[in-house]
Every structure is written in C-alpha cells, then in structure tokens.
Amino acid sequence: MKKLITSVLICMLVLTASLAFAAQYKGDSIQAKLASEEIEGDFMTVWAKNFAEHMKKWSDGKIDVEVYPYGTLGASGDINELAQMGVVQFVFSDYAWISSFVPQAQVFTLNYLFPSENVPEILHWMVKNGKLMPLLEKKFRANGLVPLSIMFEGWQWVTSKTPIEKMADMKGLKTRLMSSKLLVEGYKAYGASPTPMSYGEVYSGLQMGLIDSQVNPLFADNSMKFYEVQDHFTQLKNEPFIGIPTVNAQFFDSLTPEAQAEMRKFWTESIVPAGKWITERNKKDMEEIKKARPEVKFSTISPEAIKEFKAAAETVYPQFVKMGGEGSQEILDAFLQDIKDAKQALGM
Structure with missing residues (x-):
C-alpha cells in the first residue's frame, strides 16, 4: 500500500511538473x-529556507x-x-543517501580522512579551490543532478544502550x-x-530492540528523541555529517548564468556560517538532552582508541575504488589532495 501511494504521488507530481514546464522555463x-x-x-530545512x-x-x-521538510514528499x-x-527542482540530502544515485559521493563516507577541527573551513576551501567538486559535478550530471556545495552538519554520534570505549565494544552491535x-x-x-533503516523507523527500531544503536548527528538525536531509548552517546571523531544541496x-541549465552563479555563491558562502550555526545548535541540543534525561552519558573515545578505529577504517579505503564507480580512484586522489592543500592553506 505504501509503495502504491508513493507511486500515485510521484505520477501526480510528474503530471503537475509537465503541465507547468512551459511556465517555469519560458516565463520571467x-x-x-x-x-x-x-x-x-x-539544519537542512533551516538552510534550505535561508536559500529560498x-x-x-x-x-x-x-x-x-x-x-518541503522530511516526510512531506516521501x-x-x-x-x-x-x-x-x-x-522537484532541488533536494538537500546527505552524502550517503545521494550515493544511491551517484556512487562516487561515497567518498565522503570514508572515516578519519577529515581533521578533527575546522571542517567547515576545510570544506569552504575545497569547494572554492579544490579539484574534487568539478570531478563530482561530472558524475552528478551524468545522473541528471548538479551539486551546489558541501555542507558540514556536525560530527556523527554513535548512540547505544551500552558504553563504547574501545572497538571491541562495538562487536556484534546492531x-x-x-x-x-x-x-x-x-x-x-x-x-x-x-x-540500514529508514530515518523515520529508527526510534521504533530502537524501542523494539530491532537495532541496538544508531549513528546520527546530535541535532537529529535530539529532534527525533532517540535519547529516550538510548543511554550512551559516543563521539568517535570519525565521520563528519555532510549535506549536499543538489539541483x-x-x-x-535552463536558468540564466547569473542565477546559476548566485545559487552556487549562496551555498558556498554559507558553509562556514552554517558550520558555526550547527555548532551552537548542537551545544543547545546536548543541554536539552541532558535536561530531559540526565542519566544519558556523553563521551569521546580516547586517542588510543581513535588509533584503533582509524587503523580499521583505513582497511576500507581501497573498497571505494571498487564501489565508487567510474573515475573513483581519481576522485579519491583529488579528495585526499584537496584536504592536504586546504590544511596547508589554512595553516593547520
């Protein structure tokens, strides 16, 4: 039934889009x-509205x-x-979901490649000066899409009912x-x-024991109230949550060059301010979670544990070349070089 409803919705939207095509593309x-x-x-909905x-x-x-916020269109x-x-003309999605359509975007899922600090500044430099974005745009365009920027939405947190202090604590964790x-x-x-599970099903999955833990940025953990069914929030410093506004x-291509340039400019120049916004937002989120459920424990793993996790993460890097599709080696090389060049340009 759910698939039928979704199919009907899509058909209706396609018809509406087709009827409106001439008005949208030929009028002022x-x-x-x-x-x-x-x-x-x-984050995504707030900054989408700022863009609008x-x-x-x-x-x-x-x-x-x-x-249209999450759930209104599927x-x-x-x-x-x-x-x-x-x-729809625009979508604001994350690096993992968009990779179902553009497998090369999975380069952002590789853990422990970004430095632990100044990620928005690194991304801003990469978008403005790096080699990665032009390569990614070619792959996005081959799938009917154009990436407008790369946005930092805070670090991912692993939440669980049992503490995670070392890699062994994650063994068998659903x-x-x-x-x-x-x-x-x-x-x-x-x-x-x-x-893997749909975002809207995570709370019930935790509640019913279908999963033991989940990974999300802190604002999502608060908004979706995952803290009600999880006791430990652990920061691995492995994975910044990356959003990709896409058109x-x-x-x-039907827009004027001036409009195209302005859209790119808005998202590029929003990277650092949005990074500051989410940092302040996450501080408030943590305070709200602690107030709502004081027994929740927040922790960051030790430098020794980070070395252990990082060594394991590095064994996955070669798999990107196999899973990332055509040109993935060139994209990985550009990504690594961009991070190196950005750190040098920023004096890190």
Missing part, C-alpha cells in the same frame, strides 16, 4: 520545489522556492529520485546506518553489525 517567474531530508527546524529567502530577494520575487530515497526526475554500501563496510570493520541538471 520561476516556481520551484526543494525537498529537505530533515524535519522542520533542523535569499533567491527571492535577489530576484525581486521572480525565483520562488518552496521548501523518505530520503524518494526525494532524491524526485529531484533526479525533475519532479547499528542503524544511512543507506550506503561503503558506509556499511566501514562499520563492519569496527566489528558492528550494520543495519536537477535540466532545470539548473
């Missing part, structure tokens, strides 16, 4: 849809982008497909991850038993 005014992977008030407001103001009201996989089809084959292999290397390629 543009009405567009942006589907967000996150709920109202969370900016473009409306910049265009004197001619570019009108309507933002789950994470659905909205990426809708953007690829052009039913852990919910986002949908990415390479991400699954990464957590298998830690000894976990990865269990349908046909729609984007």
